[in-house]
Amino acid sequence: MWSNRFMLWNPGQYSKFARQRLQPGLDLIARLPEIAAERVVDLGCGTGELTELLASRFPSAEVLGVDSSEEMLARARQQPGARARYERGDIATWAPLERVQVLFSNAAYQWLPSHAELFTRLLSFVEDAGVFAAQMPRNFDAPSHAVMRELAMSSRFKGRIELRHEPVLSPQAYYDVLAAHAREVEIWETEYLHVLEGEDPVFEWTRGTALLPVYAALEGEALEAFLTEYKQRLRAAYPRRPDGRTLFPFRRIFMLARR
Ligand SMILES: C[S@@+](CC[C@H](N)C(=O)[O-])C[C@H]1O[C@@H](n2cnc3c(N)ncnc32)[C@H](O)[C@@H]1O
Numbered sequence: 622m623w624s625n626r627f628m629l630w631n632p633g634q635y636s637k638f639a640r641q642r643l644q645p646g647l648d649l650i651a652r653l654p655e656i657a658a659e660r661v662v663d664l665g666c667g668t669g670e671l672t673e674l675l676a677s678r679f680p681s682a683e684v685l686g687v688d689s690s691e692e693m694l695a696r697a698r699q700q701p702g703a704r705a706r707y708e709r710g711d712i713a714t715w716a717p718l719e720r721v722q723v724l725f726s727n728a729a730y731q732w733l734p735s736h737a738e739l740f741t742r743l744l745s746f747v748e749d750a751g752v753f754a755a756q757m758p759r760n761f762d763a764p765s766h767a768v769m770r771e772l773a774m775s776s777r778f779k780g781r782i783e784l785r786h787e788p789v790l791s792p793q794a795y796y797d798v799l800a801a802h803a804r805e806v807e808i809w810e811t812e813y814l815h816v817l818e819g820e821d822p823v824f825e826w827t828r829g830t831a832l833l834p835v836y837a838a839l840e841g842e843a844l845e846a847f848l849t850e851y852k853q854r855l856r857a858a859y860p861r862r863p864d865g866r867t868l869f870p871f872r873r874i875f876m877l878a879r880r
Pocket of ligand 1: 729
């Protein structure tokens with residue numbers, strides 16, 4: 622099974638597009654129902670911005686952020702006024718001691734396979750009337766990812782890079798998975814048109830996330846060759862506009878399941 626557990630997340634690189642990366646999480650938090658929550662968990666909490674917003678949204682709840690990356694957790698704990706507790710853990714196998722009222726995850730489960738089983742299990746950790754809320758990218762066919770796959774399959778790199786298979790399911794499939802154990806399910810998709818500044822901004826974006834397996838697999842000249850070709854193809858797929866900016870359409874799926 623492909624695993625990113627040993628990949629090095631770099632909080633600095635990840636935070637480069639902080640505003641754009643945060644927006645879907647804010648949109649998901651905005652759609653959370655009013656709940657008298659005692660326990661709130663943010664799975665794959667990263668640097669904790671959203672975890673702390675959840676702590677503000679549910680001021681009387683105990684809030685826990687779980688992530689496998691010590692680097693991300695160290696950042697999270699340093700947030701000014703951090704109120705949540707942060708714990709290292711694997712969100713593929715994580716289970717709470719007691720069921721929770723809000724189980725939240727933003728942009729994390731796209732790294733893990735077997736969503737039908739996984740999401741059924743996650744929903745079972747939510748108390749009656751509580752909510753499971755998740756957001757993931759669903760842009761696997763976009764050039765930012767397709768070009769990476771094409772290059773990884775090309776003769777020079779074939780067999781050297783283990784890119785993950787797309788684990789994110791269709792909206793209908795998530796409906797079937799969640800509706801079997803929830804009284805209400807809402808699913809929607811949004812395509813954000815990110816307006817990016819600077820040189821090779823789409824490369825700078827994927828460098829903090831989807832390209833991590835490439836960095837883990839290649840080094841030296843091979844890595845350089847891959848990145849040069851990847852950047853070149855991205856420039857053609859996402860041309861810089863006359864105003865100097867680059868548009869990066871990015872589709873994401875959102876789901877809320879109320880127990
Ligand atoms: C794209 S970041 C999202 C962070 C945060 N939720 C946000 O929206 O800003 C994905 C996070 O998932 C974490 N992650 C990936 N696989 C994980 C796993 N198996 N167990 C725990 N955390 C994981 C990574 O360490 C990273 O911090």
